[in-house]
Amino acid sequence: xxxxxxxxxxxxxxxxxxxxYGGSRLPPVPGQQVGPNVFPMVVGAGLLVVGLLIAFRIxxxxxxxxxxxxxxxxxPDHEAETYARKRRWYAFLPPALMVFYYLTSxxxxxxxxxxxxxxxxxxxxxxxxxxxxxxxxxGAIVIQVMFVKLLRVPLPPGLVPMPW
Amino acid sequence: xxxxxxxxxMVFAPDxxxxxxxxxxxxxxxxxxxxxxxxxxTALLVPVTFYLSPIAAIATIIASSAMAIFSGxxxxxxxxIPGTPASAAYTDEAYRMxxxxxxxxxxxxxxxxxxxxxxxxxxxxVLIAPALAEIALSFxxxxxxxxxxxxxxxxxxxxxxxxxxxxxxxxxxxxxxxIGIENPAGTPRxxxxxxxxxxxxxxxxxxxGVFALAEVMRALTQKEPPEIPERKLGSILKGQIExxxxxxxxxxxxxxxxxxxxxxxxAGADMAAWVSYSLSKRFSKEPEKxxxxxxxxxxxxxxxxxxALAGGWIPALLFGIPGxxxxxxxxxxxxxxxxxxxxxxxxxxxxxxxxxxxxxIIANIIMIPLGIMLIRVSKYxxxxxRSLIMPIIMVFCAVGAFGAAGNxxxxxLVVAAFGILGYVMEENxxxxxxxxxxxxxxxxxxxxxxxxxxxxxxxxxxxxxRPIAAFLAFFTFLALFWPLIAWMKRYRAALSPA
Numbered sequence: 001x002x003x004x005x006x007x008x009x010x011x012x013x014x015x016x017x018x019x020x021y022g023g024s025r026l027p028p029v030p031g032q033q034v035g036p037n038v039f040p041m042v043v044g045a046g047l048l049v050v051g052l053l054i055a056f057r058i059x060x061x062x063x064x065x066x067x068x069x070x071x072x073x074x075x076p077d078h079e080a081e082t083y084a085r086k087r088r089w090y091a092f093l094p095p096a097l098m099v100f101y102y103l104t105s106x107x108x109x110x111x112x113x114x115x116x117x118x119x120x121x122x123x124x125x126x127x128x129x130x131x132x133x134x135x136x137x138x139g140a141i142v143i144q145v146m147f148v149k150l151l152r153v154p155l156p157p158g159l160v161p162m163p164w
Numbered sequence: 165x166x167x168x169x170x171x172x173x174m175v176f177a178p179d180x181x182x183x184x185x186x187x188x189x190x191x192x193x194x195x196x197x198x199x200x201x202x203x204x205x206t207a208l209l210v211p212v213t214f215y216l217s218p219i220a221a222i223a224t225i226i227a228s229s230a231m232a233i234f235s236g237x238x239x240x241x242x243x244x245i246p247g248t249p250a251s252a253a254y255t256d257e258a259y260r261m262x263x264x265x266x267x268x269x270x271x272x273x274x275x276x277x278x279x280x281x282x283x284x285x286x287x288x289x290v291l292i293a294p295a296l297a298e299i300a301l302s303f304x305x306x307x308x309x310x311x312x313x314x315x316x317x318x319x320x321x322x323x324x325x326x327x328x329x330x331x332x333x334x335x336x337x338x339x340x341x342x343i344g345i346e347n348p349a350g351t352p353r354x355x356x357x358x359x360x361x362x363x364x365x366x367x368x369x370x371x372x373g374v375f376a377l378a379e380v381m382r383a384l385t386q387k388e389p390p391e392i393p394e395r396k397l398g399s400i401l402k403g404q405i406e407x408x409x410x411x412x413x414x415x416x417x418x419x420x421x422x423x424x425x426x427x428x429x430x431a432g433a434d435m436a437a438w439v440s441y442s443l444s445k446r447f448s449k450e451p452e453k454x455x456x457x458x459x460x461x462x463x464x465x466x467x468x469x470x471x472a473l474a475g476g477w478i479p480a481l482l483f484g485i486p487g488x489x490x491x492x493x494x495x496x497x498x499x500x501x502x503x504x505x506x507x508x509x510x511x512x513x514x515x516x517x518x519x520x521x522x523x524x525i526i527a528n529i530i531m532i533p534l535g536i537m538l539i540r541v542s543k544y545x546x547x548x549x550r551s552l553i554m555p556i557i558m559v560f561c562a563v564g565a566f567g568a569a570g571n572x573x574x575x576x577l578v579v580a581a582f583g584i585l586g587y588v589m590e591e592n593x594x595x596x597x598x599x600x601x602x603x604x605x606x607x608x609x610x611x612x613x614x615x616x617x618x619x620x621x622x623x624x625x626x627x628x629x630r631p632i633a634a635f636l637a638f639f640t641f642l643a644l645f646w647p648l649i650a651w652m653k654r655y656r657a658a659l660s661p662a
Contacts, residue, residue, distance in 0.1 A: 012332050016335075034617045051332065062326045095583045105573075106573065143559055151214070155566075
């Protein structure tokens, strides 16, 4: 997910403005000059400044120097770069699966949801198809036993409570 | 002496030894698998440390991280793929040695000098930390404020990226630390009315997102590494004593540089290896041999990255300022276990400190036999398909963060959000280590800043009038303006005809 410096810089500057504004609206502590509003305002102002600097590509020369040094140690791999560009949206699958876990695990239970998560990601990573399902089921059960039995973390049993 | 005996009985308790041994094997395997880093190993260990005694908890972190930094060298040697970023600097060199048929020597160097580096780093920790603690006892909030700021500035300076972007990453971290009611006035900030945000962002969940989930995300855009070719390996430790005698200066330099870089906030083992490798080349009598499978740089950088691990604990134990990303996680565990960082730790909990030193020494000694074992079976370990390991790691991220955050499901969303943030930042050249430092140290910076201002009645003067504070302030500003000075120098050099 490579973005131009212009975009990331502007996003940071906007975030800085929002933090500054949000900070300035916090209520002060009566009888004190420095309250909870000072720190977010300082950080917000800082973000605005560095965001603008980045948008105008200041400091870029340092990055180019670091990249040149890495190139000396092997050089860029064009094939890998094309592959990465082609699959850039796949990268967001793991966080999406985490949200899926957040939404469903309480109701359906840890083991079925974890099995689905492992299977989907293994498939996306191009795992051996015959291995995906067994690994997903065994993996989910092993993790469940480890956390519930050994570490006493209450994972939701949901629809398929385990006999142990 | 009593403290020392107490430390002995703490470390040689069966639960500590078992925890150390298990986490050592865990660290060796995680480090050896490309894409799984030492920091990730530590982050995923945290939920387990909840259920261990304080010393056992710290021992698991020390043992697993030391092993992972060494074992990251194995795929570097055999497949030209660094197992952890800390091995990246000399992967090429090690692989060239393997091509020349010296795989066992290259692996032996990595193992032997890693262990030596780790032990020297520990000795530095033993000598430096108590001496610094003496000075630190007289620190007030003014000094702590500057120290924290200086730490944050160092993180932006040492990043292998644009200092402006590092500064931005650090500010994002500070902004994250503002969330919640953990501020001097107890006012809810940036909670957007969500009760889940009142307690602030759970640091462990955020770190699991940045260091573990982001790595799983990256794996989806990279091809599975190639199969490792069959290779017969001879004796691993043969010839290492001769190399130790042949390159004494390189080792000492590697150890010192490693410890210092480790102690600098934000810079850890990977940075230490890069710096040591290039120093080794610069001062070598035969620099032309570098890059052709020459052991000299390997000796220096291999020692350096393991020395850095111990160095990272110096500021972490003394001030609660993480020296690297691993100690950024470890500090949270220290607090949880009642070993709150600070100079008094060395007087009030002296036996625990001795125990910690012992754990370091033992970890680096058992690294040698365990490392040889792992090298022997590396053929099988490296065959483990990434496509099946990464999904398991992902589920660990969810469950581990859930457990570490006190069985709070919201932590899973925090992991997802910080996974995305960490991934996008890394892709665009924003160093995540700087952000992590901001998150971990934000509360400390703000508290010391506000308390100091209240003490001084809003005046800036006491920030600069106390001698140590002024000294720290000077270095902070130097660090802030250093990139500008460096850039001007380069600009002038470019203008003047060569």
